[in-house]
Amino acid sequence: MNIVVCVKQVPAKDAPLAIPEGAAWIRETDIGFELNEPDGYALEEALRLKEKHGGEVVAVSMGPERSKQAIKEALAKGAERGVHISDDKFYELDPLGSARCLAAAIKREKFDLVLTGLQSDDHGFGQTGVLLAELLGLPHATIIMQIDAADGRLKLKRELEAGWFQWVELPLPAVLSIQSGINKPRYATLKGIMAAKKKEIATLTRAELGVTVSPTQRIERIYVPKKTKKTEILTGTAKEAAAKLVEKLKHEARVL
Amino acid sequence: MAVQRETLEADVLIVGGGPAGLACALHLASLIRKHNESGAKPELSAENIYLLEKGREIGANQLSGAVMDPRGLRELVPDFEKTAPLDTPVTDDAAWFFTSSRAWKFPITPPPLRNHGNYVISLSKLTKWLGGLVEKTGVNLFTGFAGSDLILEDGRVCGVITDDKGLDKNGKPKSNYTPGYELRAKVTVLAEGPRGSLTKQLVSRLKLDGLNPQVYSIGVKELWEAPEGRIAPGFVAHTMGWPVPASMYGGGWLYGMQANRVSVGLVIGLEYADPLFDPHEAFQKYKTHPFIRRVLEGGKLVRYGAKTIPAGGWYSMPRPYTDGALIIGDSGSFLDAQKLKGIHMAIKSGMLAAETILDALVKNDASAKMLAAFQERVNASWAKKQLWAVRNFHQGFAHGLVPGLVHAAFQQITGGRGLVDPMRTRAGYEAYAHLDGRKPPAERFKGDGKLTFDRLTDVYHSGTRHDDDEPCHLLVSDTNICIGRCTTEFGNPCQYFCPAAVYEMVDECGERKLKINAANCVHCKTCDIADPYQIITWVPPEGGGGPNYEGM
Incomplete structure (x- = not known):
């Protein structure tokens, strides 16, 4: 089973984010980046399926030069090849634009299955996987908690709300968005890291892929939300405090 | 439970991706390239150099003030000024004495605190850049891997065991458990920084202690983004006095960096008597001094960190070589305790180690006798000269600030000798009352x-x-x-x-x-x-x- 897994590099979770005045994106200098955590689960699932059914895993990422690191991590853990869509302005893309670029690159591959993480830890649109399936014209399912593959078909367990699950069946090829927590991702090994140095990472540009995108949406501004929560400690005996509380709930919070 | 470990063999294994370890790797890779180009035998490869860094990436665990003396880096990367992230050259440089509300500028900046020609840098950024250079040479950089245990066989260092991954809090394997590797090498280089855990093991097991025990200071630092126009990039102030009691060794710093970034911190000698002293709290109070407050107030805290500094100098240096291993950088006490500068010396020690290792690899002999050439190289270098001149500096502060400063002045005119030479010291924890x-x-x-x-x-x-x-x-x-x-x-x-x-x-x-x-x-x-x-x-x-x- 040949599997394409989409991996994104996102700002490290604890990075000190700085937002230039009036800007639509964070300042990317001075911060570290890491593999988007949800994509780590997709990668692990891809590697496990490959180990069970044979074939290869190709890691695809998009972004500036630094984003190759996400591909290298995938290669160190056991992916066979990488494809890097080199794009310094990828953050300007909306989910549809991202999906178009990814779809164009993935169409060049011979694949049975495409896996994505549920969403990215930076923009968090959660749409790229769905749009990708549409653009590739393939069946799609989201929030996958278990994959059983047999005879060219997939039996999938989806996580619903409130502890409910749903089983669905799809034919291959297909696109799946993997739920975080589906597995416990492996560690890269020293041997894996050394082997990754010799693995191929193909580089493509938007122009080479023939994708022109005009964003259908754009971010106007990002900002840190103003703190509006106020804490007030009511003093006095329990009875007095309770009376004050009722007053406040009635007249200030207006919930009574 | 006997753990099944995979084994890997390297020529050289460097533990620690700070300035010392990276300089050693980079210089050795370059020496190997020249060696191979000259047609000399045996042919060597930079790919047989492994470097372990416990941080998630190079630079993640690197903390320093930092005003860097570029001497070491210039030798390692002669055209470093073109590509290194140097932030800003020191432009305005002064020493200050603090009382709780006033700041007095020393009429002349004492020579050890003069920083003309130096750079204010982020050590984290600098090492990240160095890591990039090292990676290009083919050296295997393994980030996120720690050296957990020494492989010591018949008194000879044969490599290290890397950290076990995927153990739960009770030490039981989780589903993604991956045992550490047994990494064997002809030469193991300990570049773990201050109080390296493997260095500590090695020094005690093979009795490599120096004349004095190592003594340390703790540096507590914050990086700030100050309001526009409060401090010029390249402004460097070193302070003595408040809030550090006169009975203790310590001092603060305030550096201006690019983009209104400010590095501020306090160093405290870890040999104080009051067991309830809180260095973090002292640092917080330090920031309320009008001199610091007027720069920071209204700004934003960006980052915080703390790290120890080996302050013992020359007489606290462990014997830096043994069968199969070398000790460099802060682990080896390569730090000028008077200037509190170690980056340039860490780099130099790494380079001298690299030269020694090349000879050892060519002759296929990594015995202590062979590696003793490292000590000779150190002795013949400017690093020794600089360490020797301040060999009794920190010891002079055992009785507080004033005797320490008087003694420092004596050393200045006696070439480091001071009043007693060698001046002995004790481990800092023995000072608690x-x-x-x-x-x-x-x-x-x-x-x-x-x-x-x-x-x-x-x-x-x-x-x-x-x-x-x-x-x-x-x-x-x-x-x-x-x-x-x-x-x-x-x-x-x-x-x-x-x-x-x-x-x-x-x-x-x-x-x-x-x-x-x-x-x-x-x-x-x-x-x-x-x-x-x-x-x-x-x-x-x-x-x-x-x-x-x-x-x-």
Whole structure:
């Protein structure tokens, strides 16, 4: 089973984010980046399926030069090849634009299955996987908690709300968005890291892929939300405090 | 349970991706290239150099002030000024004396504090850049891997065991358990920084101690973004006096960097008598001095960190070579204790080690006899000259600031000799005085949340991260001492010296016990150093853990 897994590099979770005045994106200098955590689960699932059914895993990422690191991590853990869509302005893309670029690159591959993480830890649109399936014209399912593959078909367990699950069946090829927590991702090994140095990472540009995108949406501004929560400690005996509380709930919070 | 480990063999294994380890790797790769180009035999390969770094990436665990003397870097990368992230050259350089409300400028900046020609840098950024250069040479850089144990066979260092990954907090394997590798090498280079855990093992097991025990200081630092126009890039101030009591060794710094960034910090010698002294709190108070406040007020805390500094100098240097191993950088006491500068010397020690290792590889002999050439190279270098001139500096402060400064002046005119040479010292933890009934403070420092902070707020800004479900990496050999003797004699100083709120004495169901919040650890090693009974051992947590000192 040949599997394409989409991996994104996102700002490290604890990075000190700085937002230039009036800007639509964070300042990317001075911060570290890491593999988007949800994509780590997709990668692990891809590697496990490959180990069970044979074939290869190709890691695809998009972004500036630094984003190759996400591909290298995938290669160190056991992916066979990488494809890097080199794009310094990828953050300007909306989910549809991202999906178009990814779809164009993935169409060049011979694949049975495409896996994505549920969403990215930076923009968090959660749409790229769905749009990708549409653009590739393939069946799609989201929030996958278990994959059983047999005879060219997939039996999938989806996580619903409130502890409910749903089983669905799809034919291959297909696109799946993997739920975080589906597995416990492996560690890269020293041997894996050394082997990754010799693995191929193909580089493509938007122009080479023939994708022109005009964003259908754009971010106007990002900002840190103003703190509006106020804490007030009511003093006095329990009875007095309770009376004050009722007053406040009635007249200030207006919930009574 | 016998662990099945995979084995890998390298020519050279460097433990630690700081300035010393990276310089060693980079210089050795370049020497190997020249060696091969000359047609000399045997043919060597940079790919047989492995470097382990416990941080999640190169630079993540690197913390320094830092004003860098570029001498070492210039030798390593002659055209470094073109590509290195140097932030800014020092433009305005002065020493100050603080009282609680005033700042007095020294009429002349004392020679050791002159910084003309130096650069204000972020060590984290510099090492990240160096790491990139090293990677291009073919050296195998393994980030997120710690050296956990030495492989010592018949007194010879044969390599290290890397950290086991995927163990739960009880030490049981999780589903993604990956045992550490047995990494064997002809030469192992310990470049672990101050109080390296493997260096500590090696020095004690092979009795490589220097004349004096190593003594340390702790540096607590914050990186700020100040309001526009408060401080010029390249402004460098070193301060003495308040809030450090005159009985103690210590001082502060304030550096202006690009884009209104400010580096501010306080260094405290870890040989103070008061077991309830809290270096983090002293640093918070330091920021309220008008001289510092007027720069920071209204600005924003960006990052926090703490790290120890080996201050013992030449006489505390362990023998830096043994069969199969070399010790370099801060682990080897390569730091000018007077200027508190070690980056240039770390780099130099790494380069000298590289030259020694090339010879050892060519002759296929990594015996102590062969590696002793490292000591000779050090002795013949400017690093020795600089260390020798201040060989009695830190010891002079054993009785406080004024005797220390007077003694420093003596050394200045006697070429480092001072009054007594060699001047002996003792390990810092021996200086604690008993509480004698004195009560610990009822409340801990809280801060105003704007200029000053409690420890947990600062820890959050260190970006430190550890898996919640991994074995505790702070090993306390006898917790009965904590609840017994230590409580009455010293009031549990671990609660005060730790700048990351790792140690807490708590009452649980009426029982007093030590609680270790290991996930807060910023890898400064203060506990391993300053614990009065020496029962705390810092071992590396699962690789990839620890602080994230981006921009620091």
